[in-house]
Amino acid sequence: MAEQANNPAIDKEITNSTAAPNGANANTGGGYGTYDYSNPMAHIHSRTDNVARLPAFGGEFQPGLYKSVETRKFANPAPLGLCAFALTTFVLSLVNMGARGVSAPNVVVPIALGYGGLVQLLAGMWEMAVGNTFGATALSSYGGFWIAYGILLTPNWNILGAGGPYATDAAKAIDPKMGESAVGFFLTGWFIFTTILLLCTLRSTVMFFLLFFTLDIAFLMLACGAFANDNGALEASKKLTQAGGGFGMLAAFLAWYNAFAGIADSSNSFFLIPVFHFPWSEQGREVRMNNKTERHTV
Template structure:
Protein backbone atom coordinates (compact mmCIF):
# COMPACT_ATOMS: atom_id res chain seq x y z
CA UNK A 1 0.00 0.00 0.00
CA UNK A 2 1.41 3.35 -1.03
CA UNK A 3 1.86 6.31 1.30
CA UNK A 4 -0.82 8.18 -0.64
CA UNK A 5 -3.38 5.39 -0.08
CA UNK A 6 -2.45 5.22 3.61
CA UNK A 7 -2.97 8.97 3.87
CA UNK A 8 -6.40 8.75 2.26
CA UNK A 9 -7.49 5.98 4.65
CA UNK A 10 -6.28 8.04 7.61
CA UNK A 11 -8.09 11.15 6.42
CA UNK A 12 -11.34 9.23 5.83
CA UNK A 13 -11.24 7.49 9.23
CA UNK A 14 -10.49 10.79 10.93
CA UNK A 15 -13.36 12.52 9.14
CA UNK A 16 -15.85 9.80 10.07
CA UNK A 17 -14.65 9.72 13.68
CA UNK A 18 -15.18 13.44 14.18
CA UNK A 19 -18.43 13.78 12.20
CA UNK A 20 -21.25 14.91 14.52
CA UNK A 21 -24.03 12.39 15.03
CA UNK A 22 -27.49 13.68 14.22
CA UNK A 23 -29.65 13.99 17.33
CA UNK A 24 -32.74 11.81 17.52
CA UNK A 25 -34.05 13.70 20.55
CA UNK A 26 -37.31 15.54 19.90
CA UNK A 27 -37.58 19.21 20.76
CA UNK A 28 -38.20 19.40 24.54
CA UNK A 29 -38.88 23.15 24.48
CA UNK A 30 -42.67 22.82 24.70
CA UNK A 31 -42.38 20.59 27.77
CA UNK A 32 -40.10 23.09 29.48
CA UNK A 33 -42.17 26.12 28.51
CA UNK A 34 -45.54 24.62 29.46
CA UNK A 35 -44.10 23.46 32.80
CA UNK A 36 -42.63 26.89 33.48
CA UNK A 37 -45.79 28.70 32.36
CA UNK A 38 -48.18 26.58 34.43
CA UNK A 39 -46.19 26.90 37.64
CA UNK A 40 -45.65 30.63 37.11
CA UNK A 41 -49.34 31.09 36.33
CA UNK A 42 -50.45 29.48 39.59
CA UNK A 43 -47.93 31.27 41.80
CA UNK A 44 -48.61 34.62 40.14
CA UNK A 45 -52.33 34.33 40.85
CA UNK A 46 -51.45 33.71 44.49
CA UNK A 47 -49.15 36.74 44.42
CA UNK A 48 -52.03 38.98 43.34
CA UNK A 49 -54.09 37.38 46.16
CA UNK A 50 -56.94 36.20 43.93
CA UNK A 51 -59.94 35.22 46.13
CA UNK A 52 -57.96 36.31 49.15
CA UNK A 53 -55.32 33.57 48.78
CA UNK A 54 -52.20 34.78 50.59
CA UNK A 55 -50.23 31.55 51.10
CA UNK A 56 -48.46 29.98 48.10
CA UNK A 57 -48.01 26.50 49.64
CA UNK A 58 -50.32 24.72 47.18
CA UNK A 59 -47.85 25.52 44.41
CA UNK A 60 -45.12 23.43 46.10
CA UNK A 61 -46.11 20.23 44.29
CA UNK A 62 -46.09 22.02 40.94
CA UNK A 63 -42.79 23.69 41.76
CA UNK A 64 -41.10 20.39 42.57
CA UNK A 65 -42.45 18.16 39.83
CA UNK A 66 -43.67 20.36 36.98
CA UNK A 67 -41.71 23.59 37.10
CA UNK A 68 -38.76 21.80 38.71
CA UNK A 69 -38.28 18.22 37.54
CA UNK A 70 -39.93 18.54 34.11
CA UNK A 71 -37.94 21.67 33.28
CA UNK A 72 -34.73 20.13 34.54
CA UNK A 73 -35.25 17.16 32.22
CA UNK A 74 -36.08 19.49 29.32
CA UNK A 75 -32.83 21.33 29.94
CA UNK A 76 -30.81 18.11 30.00
CA UNK A 77 -32.37 17.08 26.67
CA UNK A 78 -31.60 20.46 25.10
CA UNK A 79 -27.84 20.08 25.58
CA UNK A 80 -27.47 16.96 23.36
CA UNK A 81 -29.39 18.85 20.67
CA UNK A 82 -26.71 21.54 20.75
CA UNK A 83 -28.97 24.23 22.24
CA UNK A 84 -26.83 25.81 24.94
CA UNK A 85 -29.29 28.66 25.52
CA UNK A 86 -32.30 26.39 25.94
CA UNK A 87 -30.39 23.88 28.02
CA UNK A 88 -29.05 26.54 30.36
CA UNK A 89 -32.39 28.35 30.68
CA UNK A 90 -34.55 25.28 31.32
CA UNK A 91 -32.05 23.75 33.73
CA UNK A 92 -31.65 27.03 35.61
CA UNK A 93 -35.36 27.65 36.06
CA UNK A 94 -35.92 23.99 36.86
CA UNK A 95 -33.41 24.43 39.68
CA UNK A 96 -35.17 27.66 40.68
CA UNK A 97 -38.52 25.95 41.09
CA UNK A 98 -36.98 23.00 42.95
CA UNK A 99 -35.26 25.38 45.36
CA UNK A 100 -38.38 27.53 45.73
CA UNK A 101 -40.56 24.53 46.54
CA UNK A 102 -37.99 23.27 49.03
CA UNK A 103 -38.21 26.53 50.99
CA UNK A 104 -41.88 25.86 51.78
CA UNK A 105 -41.47 22.21 52.75
CA UNK A 106 -41.88 22.05 56.55
CA UNK A 107 -39.35 19.24 56.83
CA UNK A 108 -36.51 21.45 55.62
CA UNK A 109 -36.91 23.87 58.54
CA UNK A 110 -35.97 26.79 56.29
CA UNK A 111 -38.95 29.00 57.14
CA UNK A 112 -38.95 27.91 60.77
CA UNK A 113 -35.35 29.11 61.14
CA UNK A 114 -36.52 32.72 60.82
CA UNK A 115 -38.13 33.94 64.03
CA UNK A 116 -38.19 37.51 62.71
CA UNK A 117 -40.72 37.98 59.88
CA UNK A 118 -38.85 41.00 58.49
CA UNK A 119 -35.61 39.02 58.29
CA UNK A 120 -37.41 36.30 56.34
CA UNK A 121 -38.88 38.82 53.90
CA UNK A 122 -35.47 40.38 53.27
CA UNK A 123 -33.88 36.94 52.81
CA UNK A 124 -36.53 36.07 50.22
CA UNK A 125 -35.95 39.46 48.61
CA UNK A 126 -32.25 38.70 48.11
CA UNK A 127 -33.21 35.28 46.72
CA UNK A 128 -35.55 36.88 44.17
CA UNK A 129 -33.07 39.63 43.25
CA UNK A 130 -30.45 36.99 42.42
CA UNK A 131 -32.89 35.45 39.94
CA UNK A 132 -33.56 38.88 38.47
CA UNK A 133 -29.83 39.07 37.67
CA UNK A 134 -29.85 35.62 36.05
CA UNK A 135 -32.98 36.43 34.06
CA UNK A 136 -31.56 39.74 32.87
CA UNK A 137 -28.54 37.85 31.50
CA UNK A 138 -30.90 35.56 29.59
CA UNK A 139 -32.64 38.69 28.29
CA UNK A 140 -29.33 39.96 26.90
CA UNK A 141 -28.68 36.59 25.23
CA UNK A 142 -32.19 36.59 23.71
CA UNK A 143 -31.87 39.96 22.00
CA UNK A 144 -30.90 38.37 18.67
CA UNK A 145 -33.31 35.42 18.87
CA UNK A 146 -36.90 36.55 18.55
CA UNK A 147 -39.43 39.12 19.71
CA UNK A 148 -41.23 36.41 21.68
CA UNK A 149 -38.13 35.49 23.71
CA UNK A 150 -37.34 39.15 24.36
CA UNK A 151 -40.89 39.59 25.67
CA UNK A 152 -40.60 36.44 27.81
CA UNK A 153 -37.36 37.34 29.54
CA UNK A 154 -38.23 41.03 29.64
CA UNK A 155 -41.49 40.44 31.53
CA UNK A 156 -39.84 37.78 33.71
CA UNK A 157 -37.06 40.22 34.66
CA UNK A 158 -39.64 42.79 35.72
CA UNK A 159 -41.51 40.08 37.65
CA UNK A 160 -38.47 39.08 39.71
CA UNK A 161 -37.50 42.71 40.25
CA UNK A 162 -40.94 43.68 41.55
CA UNK A 163 -41.32 40.59 43.71
CA UNK A 164 -37.88 41.17 45.25
CA UNK A 165 -38.66 44.83 45.85
CA UNK A 166 -42.00 43.87 47.37
CA UNK A 167 -40.26 41.60 49.87
CA UNK A 168 -37.74 44.27 50.85
CA UNK A 169 -40.29 47.05 51.21
CA UNK A 170 -43.04 44.77 52.57
CA UNK A 171 -45.27 46.62 50.13
CA UNK A 172 -48.19 44.42 49.08
CA UNK A 173 -48.95 46.61 46.06
CA UNK A 174 -45.46 46.08 44.62
CA UNK A 175 -45.74 42.33 45.18
CA UNK A 176 -49.13 42.29 43.47
CA UNK A 177 -47.63 44.16 40.52
CA UNK A 178 -44.96 41.44 40.34
CA UNK A 179 -47.73 38.84 40.32
CA UNK A 180 -49.49 40.66 37.48
CA UNK A 181 -46.33 40.68 35.38
CA UNK A 182 -45.88 37.00 36.26
CA UNK A 183 -49.29 36.22 34.76
CA UNK A 184 -48.30 38.03 31.55
CA UNK A 185 -45.01 36.09 31.53
CA UNK A 186 -46.88 32.80 31.88
CA UNK A 187 -49.08 33.53 28.87
CA UNK A 188 -46.04 34.50 26.76
CA UNK A 189 -44.40 31.19 27.74
CA UNK A 190 -47.61 29.33 26.85
CA UNK A 191 -47.59 31.04 23.44
CA UNK A 192 -43.98 30.13 22.67
CA UNK A 193 -44.52 26.57 23.89
CA UNK A 194 -47.56 26.16 21.63
CA UNK A 195 -45.65 27.68 18.70
CA UNK A 196 -42.83 25.14 19.15
CA UNK A 197 -45.34 22.29 19.54
CA UNK A 198 -47.13 23.24 16.33
CA UNK A 199 -43.83 23.69 14.49
CA UNK A 200 -42.96 20.06 15.28
CA UNK A 201 -46.14 18.84 13.59
CA UNK A 202 -46.04 17.99 9.87
CA UNK A 203 -49.65 19.03 9.35
CA UNK A 204 -50.30 21.61 12.03
CA UNK A 205 -53.66 23.39 12.02
CA UNK A 206 -51.90 26.74 12.31
CA UNK A 207 -48.40 28.16 12.74
CA UNK A 208 -47.68 30.82 15.33
CA UNK A 209 -45.06 33.48 14.55
CA UNK A 210 -42.33 34.16 17.10
CA UNK A 211 -40.83 37.18 15.36
CA UNK A 212 -37.49 35.42 14.87
CA UNK A 213 -34.63 37.60 13.63
CA UNK A 214 -32.89 36.64 10.42
CA UNK A 215 -29.15 36.03 10.67
CA UNK A 216 -26.77 36.38 7.74
Protein backbone atom coordinates (compact mmCIF):
# COMPACT_ATOMS: atom_id res chain seq x y z
CA MET A 1 0.00 0.00 0.00
CA ALA A 2 2.95 2.28 0.68
CA GLU A 3 4.18 1.70 -2.87
CA GLN A 4 0.74 2.54 -4.18
CA ALA A 5 0.67 5.75 -2.14
CA ASN A 6 3.96 6.85 -3.72
CA ASN A 7 2.82 6.08 -7.25
CA PRO A 8 3.12 9.29 -9.31
CA ALA A 9 0.18 8.28 -11.48
CA ILE A 10 -2.09 7.96 -8.49
CA ASP A 11 -0.77 11.20 -7.00
CA LYS A 12 -1.55 12.93 -10.26
CA GLU A 13 -5.03 11.46 -10.29
CA ILE A 14 -5.58 12.61 -6.72
CA THR A 15 -4.45 16.14 -7.54
CA ASN A 16 -6.68 16.31 -10.56
CA SER A 17 -9.68 14.85 -8.75
CA THR A 18 -9.50 17.38 -5.94
CA ALA A 19 -8.87 20.41 -8.10
CA ALA A 20 -11.48 23.09 -7.62
CA PRO A 21 -13.32 24.55 -10.59
CA ASN A 22 -12.31 27.80 -12.23
CA GLY A 23 -8.68 27.14 -11.43
CA ALA A 24 -9.07 27.52 -7.64
CA ASN A 25 -6.51 25.89 -5.39
CA ALA A 26 -7.84 22.73 -3.72
CA ASN A 27 -5.91 23.45 -0.53
CA THR A 28 -7.24 26.94 0.04
CA GLY A 29 -10.31 25.79 1.90
CA GLY A 30 -12.71 27.18 -0.68
CA GLY A 31 -16.17 25.84 -1.29
CA TYR A 32 -14.88 22.97 -3.46
CA GLY A 33 -12.16 20.40 -2.99
CA THR A 34 -10.56 21.30 0.33
CA TYR A 35 -8.62 18.07 0.83
CA ASP A 36 -5.60 17.01 -1.18
CA TYR A 37 -4.17 14.06 0.73
CA SER A 38 -1.88 11.37 -0.64
CA ASN A 39 -4.12 8.56 0.55
CA PRO A 40 -4.20 5.40 -1.58
CA MET A 41 -8.00 5.59 -1.60
CA ALA A 42 -8.29 9.35 -1.97
CA HIS A 43 -9.03 9.08 -5.68
CA ILE A 44 -12.04 6.86 -4.99
CA HIS A 45 -14.86 9.27 -4.52
CA SER A 46 -18.03 10.41 -6.19
CA ARG A 47 -18.95 13.80 -7.54
CA THR A 48 -22.24 15.62 -7.42
CA ASP A 49 -22.44 18.80 -9.43
CA ASN A 50 -18.63 18.80 -9.74
CA VAL A 51 -18.19 19.00 -5.96
CA ALA A 52 -15.55 16.60 -4.63
CA ARG A 53 -16.62 14.56 -1.62
CA LEU A 54 -14.29 13.68 1.23
CA PRO A 55 -13.21 10.02 0.97
CA ALA A 56 -13.90 7.65 3.82
CA PHE A 57 -10.27 7.61 4.95
CA GLY A 58 -9.66 11.32 4.40
CA GLY A 59 -9.65 14.25 6.76
CA GLU A 60 -7.65 14.43 9.98
CA PHE A 61 -9.12 11.42 11.75
CA GLN A 62 -5.79 9.61 11.36
CA PRO A 63 -3.06 12.06 12.45
CA GLY A 64 0.24 11.70 10.68
CA LEU A 65 -1.25 10.25 7.51
CA TYR A 66 -2.83 13.40 6.17
CA LYS A 67 -2.13 17.08 6.16
CA SER A 68 -4.09 19.30 8.48
CA VAL A 69 -6.83 21.47 7.04
CA GLU A 70 -5.13 24.84 6.99
CA THR A 71 -8.27 26.94 6.76
CA ARG A 72 -10.32 25.10 9.36
CA LYS A 73 -12.20 27.45 11.67
CA PHE A 74 -12.70 26.64 15.35
CA ALA A 75 -15.54 27.91 17.42
CA ASN A 76 -14.53 30.07 20.37
CA PRO A 77 -14.16 27.68 23.33
CA ALA A 78 -13.71 30.44 25.92
CA PRO A 79 -17.43 31.00 26.67
CA LEU A 80 -17.87 27.29 27.35
CA GLY A 81 -15.00 27.27 29.83
CA LEU A 82 -16.19 30.48 31.47
CA CYS A 83 -19.72 29.11 31.89
CA ALA A 84 -18.38 25.88 33.41
CA PHE A 85 -16.29 27.89 35.83
CA ALA A 86 -19.12 30.29 36.63
CA LEU A 87 -21.75 27.70 37.54
CA THR A 88 -19.44 25.67 39.76
CA THR A 89 -18.12 28.77 41.50
CA PHE A 90 -21.68 30.04 41.95
CA VAL A 91 -22.83 26.91 43.78
CA LEU A 92 -19.73 26.64 45.97
CA SER A 93 -19.92 30.33 46.85
CA LEU A 94 -23.51 29.93 48.01
CA VAL A 95 -22.39 27.12 50.30
CA ASN A 96 -19.47 29.20 51.61
CA MET A 97 -21.84 32.05 52.32
CA GLY A 98 -24.17 29.71 54.21
CA ALA A 99 -27.17 30.52 52.01
CA ARG A 100 -30.41 28.96 53.34
CA GLY A 101 -28.40 27.30 56.08
CA VAL A 102 -26.52 24.97 53.70
CA SER A 103 -23.00 24.36 54.96
CA ALA A 104 -22.09 20.92 53.55
CA PRO A 105 -20.39 21.28 50.15
CA ASN A 106 -21.26 17.75 48.97
CA VAL A 107 -23.52 19.11 46.22
CA VAL A 108 -20.48 20.74 44.64
CA VAL A 109 -18.75 17.40 44.02
CA PRO A 110 -20.69 16.24 40.91
CA ILE A 111 -20.69 19.74 39.43
CA ALA A 112 -16.97 20.15 40.08
CA LEU A 113 -16.08 16.82 38.52
CA GLY A 114 -18.44 16.93 35.55
CA TYR A 115 -18.91 20.54 34.51
CA GLY A 116 -16.37 22.77 36.20
CA GLY A 117 -13.69 20.09 35.89
CA LEU A 118 -14.11 17.96 32.78
CA VAL A 119 -15.88 20.45 30.52
CA GLN A 120 -13.58 23.32 31.48
CA LEU A 121 -10.53 21.13 30.94
CA LEU A 122 -11.79 20.28 27.46
CA ALA A 123 -12.36 23.96 26.75
CA GLY A 124 -8.78 24.64 27.80
CA MET A 125 -7.48 21.99 25.42
CA TRP A 126 -9.51 23.53 22.61
CA GLU A 127 -8.01 26.90 23.49
CA MET A 128 -4.65 25.22 23.01
CA ALA A 129 -5.72 24.12 19.52
CA VAL A 130 -6.89 27.63 18.69
CA GLY A 131 -3.50 28.99 19.75
CA ASN A 132 -4.55 30.99 22.83
CA THR A 133 -1.87 30.31 25.42
CA PHE A 134 -3.51 32.36 28.16
CA GLY A 135 -6.91 30.76 27.64
CA ALA A 136 -5.44 27.27 27.52
CA THR A 137 -3.46 27.84 30.72
CA ALA A 138 -6.32 29.42 32.63
CA LEU A 139 -9.18 27.12 31.63
CA SER A 140 -7.14 23.90 31.82
CA SER A 141 -5.72 24.84 35.20
CA TYR A 142 -9.06 25.77 36.75
CA GLY A 143 -10.55 22.63 35.24
CA GLY A 144 -7.85 20.71 37.10
CA PHE A 145 -8.62 22.74 40.21
CA TRP A 146 -12.27 21.72 40.19
CA ILE A 147 -11.42 18.07 39.60
CA ALA A 148 -8.97 18.17 42.51
CA TYR A 149 -11.43 20.04 44.72
CA GLY A 150 -14.19 17.59 43.84
CA ILE A 151 -11.95 14.70 44.85
CA LEU A 152 -11.06 16.54 48.05
CA LEU A 153 -14.74 16.86 48.94
CA THR A 154 -15.86 13.41 47.81
CA PRO A 155 -17.51 11.91 50.92
CA ASN A 156 -16.61 8.29 50.19
CA TRP A 157 -12.93 9.12 49.85
CA ASN A 158 -12.99 10.79 53.26
CA ILE A 159 -9.84 12.82 52.66
CA LEU A 160 -10.72 15.43 55.28
CA GLY A 161 -13.26 13.47 57.33
CA ALA A 162 -13.07 11.38 60.49
CA GLY A 163 -10.75 8.42 60.03
CA GLY A 164 -9.15 10.03 56.99
CA PRO A 165 -5.47 10.83 56.51
CA TYR A 166 -5.74 13.92 58.74
CA ALA A 167 -7.36 12.09 61.64
CA THR A 168 -5.55 11.50 64.90
CA ASP A 169 -4.55 7.94 65.73
CA ALA A 170 -6.11 8.13 69.16
CA ALA A 171 -9.59 9.51 68.59
CA LYS A 172 -9.83 8.84 64.84
CA ALA A 173 -11.34 12.30 64.55
CA ILE A 174 -10.43 15.15 62.26
CA ASP A 175 -7.43 17.17 63.38
CA PRO A 176 -8.18 20.78 62.40
CA LYS A 177 -4.53 21.76 62.75
CA MET A 178 -3.68 19.38 59.91
CA GLY A 179 -6.83 19.31 57.80
CA GLU A 180 -7.48 23.06 57.73
CA SER A 181 -3.82 23.90 57.23
CA ALA A 182 -3.65 21.49 54.30
CA VAL A 183 -6.68 23.14 52.70
CA GLY A 184 -5.08 26.52 53.37
CA PHE A 185 -1.93 25.42 51.54
CA PHE A 186 -4.07 24.23 48.63
CA LEU A 187 -5.99 27.51 48.37
CA THR A 188 -2.87 29.65 48.83
CA GLY A 189 -1.27 27.98 45.84
CA TRP A 190 -4.28 28.84 43.73
CA PHE A 191 -4.19 32.40 45.04
CA ILE A 192 -0.61 32.73 43.78
CA PHE A 193 -1.48 31.21 40.42
CA THR A 194 -4.50 33.50 40.00
CA THR A 195 -2.34 36.51 40.84
CA ILE A 196 -0.04 35.57 37.95
CA LEU A 197 -3.00 35.38 35.59
CA LEU A 198 -4.36 38.64 36.99
CA LEU A 199 -1.18 40.43 35.94
CA CYS A 200 -1.71 39.12 32.41
CA THR A 201 -5.15 40.75 32.19
CA LEU A 202 -3.94 44.32 32.73
CA ARG A 203 -3.93 44.98 28.99
CA SER A 204 -7.25 43.28 28.24
CA THR A 205 -10.62 44.60 29.38
CA VAL A 206 -12.03 45.91 32.64
CA MET A 207 -14.58 43.10 32.93
CA PHE A 208 -11.98 40.42 32.31
CA PHE A 209 -9.62 42.00 34.83
CA LEU A 210 -12.39 42.19 37.45
CA LEU A 211 -13.13 38.49 36.95
CA PHE A 212 -9.62 37.48 37.96
CA PHE A 213 -9.38 40.18 40.62
CA THR A 214 -12.50 39.00 42.46
CA LEU A 215 -11.44 35.37 42.06
CA ASP A 216 -8.01 36.19 43.46
CA ILE A 217 -9.53 37.86 46.53
CA ALA A 218 -11.89 34.88 46.95
CA PHE A 219 -8.96 32.45 47.07
CA LEU A 220 -7.17 34.72 49.55
CA MET A 221 -10.19 34.99 51.85
CA LEU A 222 -10.84 31.25 51.79
CA ALA A 223 -7.20 30.45 52.48
CA CYS A 224 -7.12 32.91 55.38
CA GLY A 225 -10.35 31.38 56.67
CA ALA A 226 -8.79 27.94 56.69
CA PHE A 227 -5.72 29.19 58.56
CA ALA A 228 -7.91 31.08 61.03
CA ASN A 229 -9.77 27.86 61.74
CA ASP A 230 -6.43 26.20 62.29
CA ASN A 231 -5.59 28.86 64.91
CA GLY A 232 -8.89 28.35 66.68
CA ALA A 233 -10.40 31.69 65.61
CA LEU A 234 -13.70 30.12 64.58
CA GLU A 235 -15.67 33.35 64.31
CA ALA A 236 -13.00 35.00 62.16
CA SER A 237 -12.80 31.86 60.05
CA LYS A 238 -16.54 31.96 59.47
CA LYS A 239 -16.48 35.61 58.43
CA LEU A 240 -13.50 35.09 56.12
CA THR A 241 -15.18 32.08 54.49
CA GLN A 242 -18.35 34.10 53.95
CA ALA A 243 -16.28 36.92 52.46
CA GLY A 244 -14.61 34.40 50.16
CA GLY A 245 -18.05 33.20 49.14
CA GLY A 246 -19.12 36.77 48.39
CA PHE A 247 -16.12 37.45 46.18
CA GLY A 248 -16.62 34.06 44.57
CA MET A 249 -20.20 35.03 43.77
CA LEU A 250 -18.95 38.19 42.07
CA ALA A 251 -16.40 36.15 40.12
CA ALA A 252 -19.13 33.75 38.98
CA PHE A 253 -21.34 36.54 37.63
CA LEU A 254 -18.36 38.24 35.98
CA ALA A 255 -17.46 34.94 34.32
CA TRP A 256 -21.01 34.67 32.99
CA TYR A 257 -20.80 38.30 31.85
CA ASN A 258 -17.61 37.65 29.89
CA ALA A 259 -19.06 34.43 28.51
CA PHE A 260 -22.15 36.27 27.24
CA ALA A 261 -19.90 38.91 25.68
CA GLY A 262 -18.12 36.13 23.80
CA ILE A 263 -21.33 34.38 22.68
CA ALA A 264 -23.62 37.26 21.75
CA ASP A 265 -23.39 38.75 18.30
CA SER A 266 -25.77 40.22 15.74
CA SER A 267 -26.93 36.76 14.68
CA ASN A 268 -28.28 35.64 18.05
CA SER A 269 -28.83 38.70 20.22
CA PHE A 270 -30.63 42.02 19.92
CA PHE A 271 -27.96 43.74 21.99
CA LEU A 272 -24.27 43.46 22.82
CA ILE A 273 -22.77 44.13 26.23
CA PRO A 274 -19.67 46.30 26.70
CA VAL A 275 -16.44 44.92 28.11
CA PHE A 276 -14.73 48.32 28.60
CA HIS A 277 -11.21 48.24 27.17
CA PHE A 278 -8.49 49.75 29.30
CA PRO A 279 -7.24 53.10 27.93
CA TRP A 280 -3.70 51.74 27.67
CA SER A 281 -4.74 48.55 25.86
CA GLU A 282 -4.29 48.17 22.10
CA GLN A 283 -8.02 48.56 21.47
CA GLY A 284 -8.19 51.53 23.83
CA ARG A 285 -5.38 53.30 21.96
CA GLU A 286 -7.15 52.64 18.67
CA VAL A 287 -10.36 54.20 20.01
CA ARG A 288 -8.45 57.28 21.21
CA MET A 289 -6.68 57.63 17.87
CA ASN A 290 -9.96 57.32 15.97
CA ASN A 291 -11.62 59.92 18.18
CA LYS A 292 -8.65 62.22 17.77
CA THR A 293 -8.74 61.81 14.01
CA GLU A 294 -12.47 62.52 13.91
CA ARG A 295 -12.02 65.72 15.94
CA HIS A 296 -9.23 66.90 13.68
CA THR A 297 -11.34 66.13 10.62
CA VAL A 298 -14.24 68.12 11.98
